[in-house]
Amino acid sequence: MERAFDVEKLIRQNVKDLHPYASARDEYISDGSRMIFLDANENPFDNGVNRYPDPQQRSLKAVLAAQRGLEVDNLLLGNGSDEVLDLLFRTFCEPGIENVITLPPTYGMYKVLAGVNAVENREVVLNPDFEPDMDQIRDRIDQNSKIIFLCSPNNPTGNTFSRDIIVTLLRNFQGLVVLDEAYMDFSSEPGWIDNLKEYPNLVVIQTLSKAYGMAGIRLGICCASPEIIGAMNKIKPPYNVNELTQERAYARLLDQDAVREEISLILQEREKLRKELALLDYVLEVFPSQANFLLVRVDDAAKRYQQLIEHGIVVRNRSSQPRCLNTLRLTIGTAEENAALLNALKLI
Numbered sequence: 001m002e003r004a005f006d007v008e009k010l011i012r013q014n015v016k017d018l019h020p021y022a023s024a025r026d027e028y029i030s031d032g033s034r035m036i037f038l039d040a041n042e043n044p045f046d047n048g049v050n051r052y053p054d055p056q057q058r059s060l061k062a063v064l065a066a067q068r069g070l071e072v073d074n075l076l077l078g079n080g081s082d083e084v085l086d087l088l089f090r091t092f093c094e095p096g097i098e099n100v101i102t103l104p105p106t107y108g109m110y111k112v113l114a115g116v117n118a119v120e121n122r123e124v125v126l127n128p129d130f131e132p133d134m135d136q137i138r139d140r141i142d143q144n145s146k147i148i149f150l151c152s153p154n155n156p157t158g159n160t161f162s163r164d165i166i167v168t169l170l171r172n173f174q175g176l177v178v179l180d181e182a183y184m185d186f187s188s189e190p191g192w193i194d195n196l197k198e199y200p201n202l203v204v205i206q207t208l209s210k211a212y213g214m215a216g217i218r219l220g221i222c223c224a225s226p227e228i229i230g231a232m233n234k235i236k237p238p239y240n241v242n243e244l245t246q247e248r249a250y251a252r253l254l255d256q257d258a259v260r261e262e263i264s265l266i267l268q269e270r271e272k273l274r275k276e277l278a279l280l281d282y283v284l285e286v287f288p289s290q291a292n293f294l295l296v297r298v299d300d301a302a303k304r305y306q307q308l309i310e311h312g313i314v315v316r317n318r319s320s321q322p323r324c325l326n327t328l329r330l331t332i333g334t335a336e337e338n339a340a341l342l343n344a345l346k347l348i
């Protein structure tokens with residue numbers, strides 16, 4: 001049954017009551033004229049980073065908003081999407097009382113952050129086809145369930161979830177539906193950013209760590225309604241995205257051709273690797289992937305992992321995850337790296 005969604009009811013009381021830290025850089029917004037800044041106890045000698053960064057990352061958000069067809073107040077940026085995920089817990093989930101729903105096998109940080117924030121993590125294992133198990137999810141949700149984390153394309157399984165299932169959750173769940181789109185740039189399917197207006201409980205998380213090739217600068221992007229973003233902004237550390245990150249991210253976002261070219265090379269390599277892997281006799285299954293990695297089921301993952309290490313190649317053994325017994329997750333590398341991987345796999 002559909003009910004009206006009220007974000008105010010989801011925000012923790014301490015967050016509602018909070019007066020956020022007002023940083024010096026927030027108080028005075030420059031109109032472009034040259035001012036003398038003696039307000040933030042910085043060192044005055046210019047070296048490019050002697051000033052605090054813009055706490056609201058205005059230039060960066062302006063580009064991101066334009067590229068995504070959003071308004072700036074639909075965006076919050078974090079020190080990687082891991083920080084964004086943590087902010088979601090701290091804004092919306094009351095420790096010791098409330099809970100979140102996660103769908104393993106999936107990205108491990110949802111569980112870790114639930115633990116860090118003392119929020120109960122209710123795990124509902126994906127179906128054998130790696131889709132959300134709607135009956136089980138319905139059973140586990142109660143009035144204290146605040147967030148469902150959906151990773152689509154999912155890490156480590158590589159599939160996107162069915163759009164009908166996601167819509168059903170968005171329409172019926174009274175908490176937030178967080179869609180982690182870390183790998184969406186590699187997918188042939190559309191993402192969910194265009195649906196933010198339609199679903200007020202939708203939160204889409206993106207990152208520059210994957211397709212944009214900038215894992216080292218740490219930039220995560222949270223897209224949601226201004227109400228959700230506003231609540232998260234209240235508790236965000238003022239200078240969470242540093243100056244160097246803002247500059248590098250800005251330049252990279254303007255270089256869409258280069259990003260697209262790299263994505264296309266990675267996708268070509270993914271297809272090549274998928275075909276070759278399927279020919280190996282100890283590879284039992286190569287799961288379809290909408291991401292920049294392939295999950296493969298082998299005869300003995302621990303043994304194959306170790307053999308690859310001996311050939312100087314590190315992959316990820318995902319066997320400990322539910323439904324992932326004897327699986328390895330292989331990130332798509334450069335053509336040379338993938339050739340080396342295939343060569344090693346043929347030798348072992």
Ligand code: PMP
Pocket residue numbers: 079080081082083107151155180182183206207208209215218219220
């Ligand atoms: N979400 C998913 C699904 C991921 O796989 C990862 C990184 N492996 C992240 C989020 C974290 O990304 P970031 O580097 O932006 O913190």
